Amino acid sequence: MKRVGLPLWIVSALLYAFLYAPIVVVIVFSFNAARYGGPWQGFTTKWYGVLLDSPEKLLAAKNTFILAFTSTMIATILGTLLGYGLSRYDFPGKKLFSWLMYIPVVIPDIVMAVAMLMFYALVRDSLGLFPLGMMTMVLSHVTFQIPFVAIVVRSRMVGMDPAIEEAAHDLGATSLQTFWYVTLPLLLPAVVAGAMLAFTLSLDDFVVSFFTTGPGATTLPILIYSSVKRGITPDINALSTLIVLVSVVGTIVATLLQRPRRTQGER
Amino acid sequence: MAVAESSRPVRSERPAVEVEGLVREFGTFRALDDVSLTIREGEFFSLLGPSGCGKTTLLRIIAGLDLADGGVVRIGGVDALSIPAHKRPVNTVFQSYALFPHLSVRDNVSFGLRMKNVPAAEAGPRLQRALEMVQIQQFADRKPAQLSGGQRQRVALARALVNEPKVLLLDEPLGALDLKLRKELQVELLTLQRRLGITFIFVTHDQEEALVMSDRIALMRAGKIEQLGEADMIYERPRTRFVSQFLGSCNLFAGKAAGRDGDALVVETALGKLRAEGYGCSAEARVEFTLAIRPEKLYLTAPDSENAQGENRVPVVVKQLIYIGSETHYLLDANGHELITYAMNARVGSQGFDIGQSAVAYLPAAALVVLED
Amino acid sequence: MKKAQPTRAIRYGELLTRGGQRLRSAMTSGWGIAWVTLFLLVPLLGIAWISFMTRGTYGEIQWPATFANYQRLLGFGVLGFDSQYPTIILRSLVLGGGATLVCLIAALPLSFFIAGQPEGRKQIALTLVVIPFWTNLLIRTYAWQILLGQDSVLARLAVGLGLAEVGRPLYPSAFAVYIGMLCAYLPFLVLPLYTAVEKLDWSIAEAAADLGANRVQVFRHAILPQLLPGMVAGILLVFIPAIGQFVIPDLLGGAKTVMLGNAIQQQFGPSRDWPFGSAIAFVGMAVVMLGLWINTRVTAAKGEEGML
Numbered sequence: 001m002k003r004v005g006l007p008l009w010i011v012s013a014l015l016y017a018f019l020y021a022p023i024v025v026v027i028v029f030s031f032n033a034a035r036y037g038g039p040w041q042g043f044t045t046k047w048y049g050v051l052l053d054s055p056e057k058l059l060a061a062k063n064t065f066i067l068a069f070t071s072t073m074i075a076t077i078l079g080t081l082l083g084y085g086l087s088r089y090d091f092p093g094k095k096l097f098s099w100l101m102y103i104p105v106v107i108p109d110i111v112m113a114v115a116m117l118m119f120y121a122l123v124r125d126s127l128g129l130f131p132l133g134m135m136t137m138v139l140s141h142v143t144f145q146i147p148f149v150a151i152v153v154r155s156r157m158v159g160m161d162p163a164i165e166e167a168a169h170d171l172g173a174t175s176l177q178t179f180w181y182v183t184l185p186l187l188l189p190a191v192v193a194g195a196m197l198a199f200t201l202s203l204d205d206f207v208v209s210f211f212t213t214g215p216g217a218t219t220l221p222i223l224i225y226s227s228v229k230r231g232i233t234p235d236i237n238a239l240s241t242l243i244v245l246v247s248v249v250g251t252i253v254a255t256l257l258q259r260p261r262r263t264q265g266e267r
Numbered sequence: 268m269a270v271a272e273s274s275r276p277v278r279s280e281r282p283a284v285e286v287e288g289l290v291r292e293f294g295t296f297r298a299l300d301d302v303s304l305t306i307r308e309g310e311f312f313s314l315l316g317p318s319g320c321g322k323t324t325l326l327r328i329i330a331g332l333d334l335a336d337g338g339v340v341r342i343g344g345v346d347a348l349s350i351p352a353h354k355r356p357v358n359t360v361f362q363s364y365a366l367f368p369h370l371s372v373r374d375n376v377s378f379g380l381r382m383k384n385v386p387a388a389e390a391g392p393r394l395q396r397a398l399e400m401v402q403i404q405q406f407a408d409r410k411p412a413q414l415s416g417g418q419r420q421r422v423a424l425a426r427a428l429v430n431e432p433k434v435l436l437l438d439e440p441l442g443a444l445d446l447k448l449r450k451e452l453q454v455e456l457l458t459l460q461r462r463l464g465i466t467f468i469f470v471t472h473d474q475e476e477a478l479v480m481s482d483r484i485a486l487m488r489a490g491k492i493e494q495l496g497e498a499d500m501i502y503e504r505p506r507t508r509f510v511s512q513f514l515g516s517c518n519l520f521a522g523k524a525a526g527r528d529g530d531a532l533v534v535e536t537a538l539g540k541l542r543a544e545g546y547g548c549s550a551e552a553r554v555e556f557t558l559a560i561r562p563e564k565l566y567l568t569a570p571d572s573e574n575a576q577g578e579n580r581v582p583v584v585v586k587q588l589i590y591i592g593s594e595t596h597y598l599l600d601a602n603g604h605e606l607i608t609y610a611m612n613a614r615v616g617s618q619g620f621d622i623g624q625s626a627v628a629y630l631p632a633a634a635l636v637v638l639e640d
Numbered sequence: 641m642k643k644a645q646p647t648r649a650i651r652y653g654e655l656l657t658r659g660g661q662r663l664r665s666a667m668t669s670g671w672g673i674a675w676v677t678l679f680l681l682v683p684l685l686g687i688a689w690i691s692f693m694t695r696g697t698y699g700e701i702q703w704p705a706t707f708a709n710y711q712r713l714l715g716f717g718v719l720g721f722d723s724q725y726p727t728i729i730l731r732s733l734v735l736g737g738g739a740t741l742v743c744l745i746a747a748l749p750l751s752f753f754i755a756g757q758p759e760g761r762k763q764i765a766l767t768l769v770v771i772p773f774w775t776n777l778l779i780r781t782y783a784w785q786i787l788l789g790q791d792s793v794l795a796r797l798a799v800g801l802g803l804a805e806v807g808r809p810l811y812p813s814a815f816a817v818y819i820g821m822l823c824a825y826l827p828f829l830v831l832p833l834y835t836a837v838e839k840l841d842w843s844i845a846e847a848a849a850d851l852g853a854n855r856v857q858v859f860r861h862a863i864l865p866q867l868l869p870g871m872v873a874g875i876l877l878v879f880i881p882a883i884g885q886f887v888i889p890d891l892l893g894g895a896k897t898v899m900l901g902n903a904i905q906q907q908f909g910p911s912r913d914w915p916f917g918s919a920i921a922f923v924g925m926a927v928v929m930l931g932l933w934i935n936t937r938v939t940a941a942k943g944e945e946g947m948l
Contacts, residue, residue: 116679186367
């Protein structure tokens with residue numbers, strides 16, 4: 001393996017700094033005493049307090065988390081079943097469908113967002129269902145979460161030694177027993193990973209939520225966007241800092257959890 | 268001269284597994300090409316052969332882990348192909364052991380009992396006996412990741428045997444172990460099988476392993492059974508070149524019939540005129556054929572000794588020698604043709620030959636075998 | 641060559657008939673597929689359909705079906721040639737492509753850097769790239785408004801270097817959009833590229849050097865070809881979303897950097913011309929399909945599973 005020379009270190013350090021600059025700047029400026037944003041005018045933590053006094057922001061936070069939890073639960077169940085089914089069974093048109101499943105992964109989110117918006121609007125006009133709001137956001141989030149969960153689960157299934165399930169059958173387990181006692185426990189880490197992935201996708205989503213939201217269903221990203229359009233203020237920075245910290249901690253925890261664990265006496 | 272009586276005890280004659288005309292294709296590749304055999308109850312039966320010969324495919328079809336494209340399989344007289352794997356009275360020990368990583372040894376071994384809802388009163392003792400049988404009771408609460416290769420193999424064995432199957436299928440179970448451990452386990456497996464009396468079907472590519480453990484061996488090649496029989500019989504009486512060279516080594520040379528001498532054949536070979544009495548010689552009707560003689564049956568003597576006189580003596584020059592401690596292998600040049608012989612270093616002090624030395628090789632007539640190809 | 645599904649098969653130890661497999665598929669994959677079909681594929685078809693409709697007086701969708709929307713996209717509007725939308729499409733491709741290129745140039749050294757770390761630090765270095773990846777894109781993007789604001793360090797640096805005027809922020813500008821895209825998509829390229837670098841067979845490079853190639857040649861002939869599949873996967877993962885970006889040009893760009901994403905938002909927001917907006921979105925869709933198709937061909941040629 002090549003040794004990493006000084007020029008590479010410098011370039012990489014600059015790139016890392018570049019990646020973290022926005023995060024650092026938001027955190028730093030959340031302590032800016034200037035009322036309407038702008039240049040630095042002294043250190044204060046009062047903006048964090050202001051956040052707690054804002055019913056608008058608290059509602060947005062509540063909506064964001066309810067949305068994330070609900071959509072994650074639905075998407076995890078459906079996505080796990082999908083990932084399992086795709087790895088195990090064949091059906092006519094399977095190749096085409098698997099390919100189509102990847103659309104939400106690459107599609108520009110705005111195309112997805114407006115497509116869903118139109119769909120809900122037309123259905124609402126003709127069938128009276130799906131008024132825009134929390135429900136449509138949940139429906140939309142689940143739609144782009146499912147493929148991600150399915151991909152994670154499927155790749156775990158593909159990586160599993162087929163002999164393990166064969167052994168279960170060989171020992172007398174029926175299909176259901178094999179799934180419940182053998183496959184599912186081994187799949188659980190992947191299911192959890194998929195769920196965490198879905199949760200993060202939902203928390204961070206802006207574009208899809210923006211187009212499919214309705215009255216009273218504002219989420220934190222939507223709130224931040226509207227505020228930023230009017231001008232960046234330190235309390236928004238404070239809010240963003242909190243969100244960023246949640247992501248950072250979550251990512252670190254997830255990475256630590258995914259490290260292969262060494263058990264005692266393993267040879 | 269008849270081959271010595273089979274050295275294994277006679278087993279029951281009832282068939283444990285019958286395979287008739289089995290065919291398995293993967294696309295255009297024929298993994299099994301009309302395979303038929305019968306495995307007797309209580310015997311240790313090996314499927315031996317190089318990779319790709321179909322031995323594992325055959326085993327998996329018997330286990331129910333693969334479909335047959337044609338043919339019949341009967342286990343205990345009952346047609347098995349229509350029964351799914353989990354209902355067949357057979358259990359498998361997998362090459363990778365396939366232990367359930369999330370379960371303890373105890374839960375792994377008792378898995379089969381739990382799936383079939385065996386009542387606790389009966390399951391408990393059976394589990395305990397299985398653990399003791401392979402001596403892993405002290406690891407009962409550990410997980411597979413905490414065990415060594417040899418220990419995992421035992422768990423896999425116990426897990427299969429606790430279900431008291433009619434037939435135990437083993438797919439190269441010792442392949443992943445180092446030599447010393449492998450030899451130990453070979454003996455253990457053999458002892459276990461003799462004690463339990465369960466039919467074992469053992470797949471391996473290691474001919475020595477098969478010879479050590481089996482009552483009967485089916486040597487397979489390219490989807491067909493090349494030869495089937497008791498271990499010593501296949502070894503002493505190989506029918507084809509492939510068999511003669513897969514099981515141990517063999518000297519092969521061409522021969523032309525030059526007359527008969529009672530039951531024996533007189534042949535013209537590159538090594539001179541030889542008299543052959545071994546297997547096939549009395550029936551041989553062809554003019555040209557291949558003769559085979561095992562290296563350990565060939566004796567080397569000094570040219571001036573009294574043993575150097577007589578029929579089937581061939582003058583040779585020692586080209587190469589390989590000293591292995593208990594044996595010395597000699598590579599001989601007999602009139603341009605190469606011969607190998609194994610000599611036991613049975614006597615104290617060096618009695619061997621040097622490179623370049625002339626000697627006489629004695630090919631006993633009874634050891635010269637005619638091959639079918 | 642397509643083969644008919646066999647009537648029976650044994651998979652992972654269980655015997656399944658063709659009907660059995662179909663039932664299992666329906667019970668497992670069926671729900672997810674049904675959901676995504678209903679809530680995404682049908683709407684996407686809807687976009688294609690609506691793009692041929694006309695806008696009514698009050699913004700509702702009406703017949704007659706027409707090509708007018710697409711004509712407008714190609715520049716042939718009601719009043720003669722209008723380059724507004726062809727420009728937008730072209731600009732999206734250029735900005736998206738440019739951003740992808742910039743990301744690629746930045747991702748290469750970073751990938752080699754991470755791969756060159758000792759085992760313990762490698763995971764840390766990788767995690768450090770992944771953390772911003774999981775942080776909210778909106779937040780990271782608006783933060784650049786602060787970083788590129790008129791009194792910021794970067795702005796003053798640019799003034800000092802004579803690249804900008806005093807008192808003006810560095811955004812909105814194409815430059816700011818590129819910065820935003822680089823920040824957003826760099827991790828997307830680093831991850832697959834790093835995987836490819838990890839798997840590099842250095843012996844080929846050594847052999848090339850042995851045979852007298854200089855460093856540039858070694859890179860071009862021995863290393864680059866091995867990295868290609870990872871690069872292609874990463875490029876598609878960046879290029880396609882970049883073309884349809886909305887937030888970054890919206891926050892960091894101005895009238896001169898309007899892209900497909902902004903145009904779509906315009907039609908579904910203030911302008912209320914859903915048929916026309918659908919046509920624009922459809923163009924975005926077409927690029928996605930093209931990209932996916934290219935990816936399938938490239939990875940099929942290499943015999944790999946592809947990025948997914």
